[in-house]
Amino acid sequence: MQSQRMLFPCSIMLYYLSIGFLWGLRLRQVRCNCIIPRFFLLQLKSQVKSVYIRSDKWKGGIKELNMPGPGPHLMYTLAVGTGLMSVSKGRFTPHHCLIYAVNAFLGPDIGSFSEWLTSTIGMGQSLGSRIMDIVHDPLYYILILGIPLSVFYSWVSKVALKRGFLSALSGVPLSRLQCLLLISAGSLSHFFLDHLFEENGHSTTFTWIISTGWWEGRAPVNKEAVIVVGILCTCLLGGFIYINRTKPGKVGSQSGKSLQLIGVIASLYCLWCASQIYWRSPRQPAVGEEADLGVLVFLTIYFFLPHFFCIAAMHPDESSPLNEELPL
Numbered sequence: 001m002q003s004q005r006m007l008f009p010c011s012i013m014l015y016y017l018s019i020g021f022l023w024g025l026r027l028r029q030v031r032c033n034c035i036i037p038r039f040f041l042l043q044l045k046s047q048v049k050s051v052y053i054r055s056d057k058w059k060g061g062i063k064e065l066n067m068p069g070p071g072p073h074l075m076y077t078l079a080v081g082t083g084l085m086s087v088s089k090g091r092f093t094p095h096h097c098l099i100y101a102v103n104a105f106l107g108p109d110i111g112s113f114s115e116w117l118t119s120t121i122g123m124g125q126s127l128g129s130r131i132m133d134i135v136h137d138p139l140y141y142i143l144i145l146g147i148p149l150s151v152f153y154s155w156v157s158k159v160a161l162k163r164g165f166l167s168a169l170s171g172v173p174l175s176r177l178q179c180l181l182l183i184s185a186g187s188l189s190h191f192f193l194d195h196l197f198e199e200n201g202h203s204t205t206f207t208w209i210i211s212t213g214w215w216e217g218r219a220p221v222n223k224e225a226v227i228v229v230g231i232l233c234t235c236l237l238g239g240f241i242y243i244n245r246t247k248p249g250k251v252g253s254q255s256g257k258s259l260q261l262i263g264v265i266a267s268l269y270c271l272w273c274a275s276q277i278y279w280r281s282p283r284q285p286a287v288g289e290e291a292d293l294g295v296l297v298f299l300t301i302y303f304f305l306p307h308f309f310c311i312a313a314m315h316p317d318e319s320s321p322l323n324e325e326l327p328l
Contacts, residue, residue, distance in 0.1 A: 068193040070105050077104040077189055084310055090169030091314040095157045098166070099179060100310060103149075103186025107141060138191045138302075142184050150179035170315050178313040185309035192302035209294030212277055212286075219285040228272050229287055236265045270296055 081097030135141050157174040160166040174182075195205040239261045244254050273286035273293035286293065 068197050072193055073105040073190060074101055076193065077101040077186065080189075080307070080310070084314075088314055091317070092310065093168035093170060093174075093315070094166055095160070095168055095174050096178070096182060096310070096313060099153050099157075099174070099182045100186050100189075103183045104189040105186075107145075107183070107186050107190060138187050141187045146180050146183050149183055150176045153179040153183070172315055174313075181309040181313040185306035185313070188302050188306040188309075192306070195298070195302065205298065209298055210291050212273065212294035213291030214285040214289040219289040222276075222285055222288075225272075225276070225285065225287055229269075232265055232269055232272070236261065239265075266296060266300075 078097065078101045081092070081100050084092040085094070085097060135144065154174055154176045157179070161168055161171070161173045191205075195203055240258055243257045243261065270293055273296075276284045276286040277293060
């Protein structure tokens with residue numbers, strides 16, 4: 001119990017240390033729209049050829065930027081949240097769902113709104129542009145606004161539950177730590193859609209994903225890749241069957257072991273792909289023409305990690321029947 005109470009103060013300390021670190025290095029002046037190792041980004045120009053959308057397919061050409069609007073962000077996150085509400089039996093409440101959806105929709109776009117507002121009123125345009133550069137980022141949004149917003153959302157959850165504005169089966173408001181996890185999940189889910197559809201497919205993240213494939217003609221048959229990928233996939237399927245064999249056991253334990261197996265195989269798979277793409281000279285196709293490395297890294301950061309945060313933010317099992325408030 002004492003360790004749980006100390007968790008949020010420790011996160012506040014780490015938050016301010018992170019802010020000081022960013023300020024000291026002046027990273028706020030650098031616009032970075034993806035969480036990707038810089039070494040990978042340096043390989044883009046030489047590896048990606050003829051992968052952009054041709055502008056003559058549309059009359060009048062292509063606009064400079066095309067991003068998903070509020071509808072897709074809200075529908076995607078509300079659908080995910082509703083599904084979690086259904087399968088969690090009340091542990092993931094409407095409070096969770098709304099905070100997750102609001103931060104996926106309006107969260108990182110606060111910077112875009114500030115830039116639009118300052119340009120409309122004709123005042124503070126440089127400030128609005130700077131806010132856009134800082135906040136519209138999957139990592140900086142969490143570091144800069146995560147703690148203040150988590151305090152605010154936790155207070156709103158208590159008020160909404162106390163006054164009956166929004167129900168919750170457990171009867172327990174959200175703690176600040178739960179709100180921080182949902183804010184992080186919303187930010188990453190926002191960029192899950194943005195990176196796929198913004199800038200007409202020319203975004204740095206999407207370009208890096210497809211650059212991990214093979215674009216130099218037909219991919220040669222690499223016997224080493226066939227052997228390595230075959231062994232890894234066989235171990236994954238065989239290990240999953242072995243863990244979940246008919247022998248009686250706890251479901252939670254089997255699920256945990258299965259996730260550990262998937263994580264180990266995925267790490268080895270990415271290590272193999274990276275070694276063939278970035279460490280081997282000349283470069284060899286890691287898995288034929290497929291961009292498996294980029295796909296796995298993207299899904300891990302922007303798809304599986306937000307869902308993990310949502311699951312981690314659920315109320316514990318014992319909170320539902322006892323209606324005990326979670327420690328901060």
